[in-house]
Amino acid sequence: xxxVTKNTVxxxxxxxxxxxxxxxxDNPEIAKFEFRVRNKWITGGHNQAMVKDFYGGCQEDTSxxxxxxxxxxxxxxxxxxxxxxxxVEYLLSALSGCMTTTMVLHAAARGIEIDSIxxxxxxxxxxxxxxxxxxxxxxxxxxxxxTFDIKGDLTEEQKQELxxxxxxxxxxxxxxxxxxxxxxxxx
Amino acid sequence: xxxVTKNTVxxxxxxxxxxxxxxxxDNPEIAKFEFRVRNKWITGGHNQAMVKDFYGGCQEDTSxxxxxxxxxxxxxxxxxxxxxxxxVEYLLSALSGCMTTTMVLHAAARGIEIDSIxxxxxxxxxxxxxxxxxxxxxxxxxxxxxTFDIKGDLTEEQKQELxxxxxxxxxxxxxxxxxxxxxxxxx
Numbered sequence: 001x002x003x004v005t006k007n008t009v010x011x012x013x014x015x016x017x018x019x020x021x022x023x024x025x026d027n028p029e030i031a032k033f034e035f036r037v038r039n040k041w042i043t044g045g046h047n048q049a050m051v052k053d054f055y056g057g058c059q060e061d062t063s064x065x066x067x068x069x070x071x072x073x074x075x076x077x078x079x080x081x082x083x084x085x086x087x088v089e090y091l092l093s094a095l096s097g098c099m100t101t102t103m104v105l106h107a108a109a110r111g112i113e114i115d116s117i118x119x120x121x122x123x124x125x126x127x128x129x130x131x132x133x134x135x136x137x138x139x140x141x142x143x144x145x146x147t148f149d150i151k152g153d154l155t156e157e158q159k160q161e162l163x164x165x166x167x168x169x170x171x172x173x174x175x176x177x178x179x180x181x182x183x184x185x186x187x
Numbered sequence: 188x189x190x191v192t193k194n195t196v197x198x199x200x201x202x203x204x205x206x207x208x209x210x211x212x213d214n215p216e217i218a219k220f221e222f223r224v225r226n227k228w229i230t231g232g233h234n235q236a237m238v239k240d241f242y243g244g245c246q247e248d249t250s251x252x253x254x255x256x257x258x259x260x261x262x263x264x265x266x267x268x269x270x271x272x273x274x275v276e277y278l279l280s281a282l283s284g285c286m287t288t289t290m291v292l293h294a295a296a297r298g299i300e301i302d303s304i305x306x307x308x309x310x311x312x313x314x315x316x317x318x319x320x321x322x323x324x325x326x327x328x329x330x331x332x333x334t335f336d337i338k339g340d341l342t343e344e345q346k347q348e349l350x351x352x353x354x355x356x357x358x359x360x361x362x363x364x365x366x367x368x369x370x371x372x373x374x
Contacts, residue, residue, distance in 0.1 A: 011231030016266055024320055031315040031324075035276050039283035041304035044198030047287045049280035051272040056314075057264045064262065068272045072284030075251065077244045079203055079292070085238040085255045087285030089222050090277055091358050093236035096226035097259030098274035100234045102317065105266070117228035118373075127243075128218040130289065130357050133211055137218075140360030142367070149373035159372055166370070170317050171278050173327030178365035180329070183353070185346055186336035 009108040017109050030057045045074035046083040078127070088141065091175070092121040095144070098171035103148075106165035114162070115152040121145075144175070196295040204296050217244045232261035233270040265314070275328065278362070279308040282331070285358035293352035301349070302339040308332075331362070
């Protein structure tokens with residue numbers, strides 16, 4: 001009979017999860033984050049998004065020594081040269097990462113161990129909308145279809161519960177419900 | 188007096204823009220795309236999103252020789268080790284790339300030349316929602332604030348018109364309006 005509480009579940013340290021939750025419950029201000037991306041247009045459908053600093057836990061983060069640069073590009077059929085993945089692919093990447101992390105973290109907080117997660121995210125889009133060729137066609141994804149392949153000592157019902165955890169994902173919330181966006185020109 | 192029609196505007200070849208538009212108007216089926224991401228969980232808040240193949244123009248694309256791999260990670264304050272940008276930062280990257288490309292392409296189609304575009308995207312989020320600590324707090328971004336710094340031989344009114352072009356962005360549509368998402372388990 002196992003009586004030892006495991007220190008690490010799904011790669012998360014249990015004491016760190018508890019510590020974070022307790023800290024936020026003591027002071028909800030530390031839960032407020034501002035994430036930031038800077039973008040520079042290169043030419044045509046090629047631009048670079050840069051990620052480094054953010055605010056959270058009541059302070060500017062200093063944990064990152066270098067910035068990440070993500071090249072947005074387009075394939076030839078969409079008038080580019082494959083300078084990088086295209087923006088709607090980055091959107092699916094964000095959604096996949098966020099749902100996976102959210103699932104694993106909520107499982108860890110409940111002591112549910114997972115062996116592996118592989119997933120696929122397929123997005124259907126009609127570029128007539130984006131190109132302004134048909135008012136009846138929306139600009140964005142018409143549908144996103146997601147399949148999770150979860151392995152572990154888990155019943156089908158438990159796997160469905162894990163998918164339920166993934167619905168807490170911030171990117172899933174934005175992608176399914178939308179959010180408020182303000183756009184302006186630099187003064 | 189300039190009478191020569193420019194072949195390239197903002198890095199896009201004018202004849203390629205016209206060719207794409209004519210081809211889609213002849214056969215709208217070629218405007219239907221399916222973009223795909225595969226994701227593999229590594230451990231904790233670290234997972235990898237992989238991008239390569241897609242369907243579009245009535246065929247499987249074969250233009251990409253290798254796949255891109257994007258590491259999703261979390262900073263220490265969110266229980267990770269900065270294994271990569273975090274998913275909500277990838278979301279802002281996608282939004283920045285898509286609005287920039289859309290702006291530049293629609294400008295090119297109208298013959299409007301732009302010298303440079305730099306932009307910043309700031310997203311406000313309260314992680315109490317994501318962590319399930321407060322039902323009154325939404326999981327995703329509460330607000331995204333965007334500032335475009337556009338340079339060129341352009342009036343303030345023309346720059347506002349360029350921002351209007353960016354509203355055709357597919358990622359902007361999804362982020363502001365949400366979309367339909369279906370989630371299932373692999374059989």
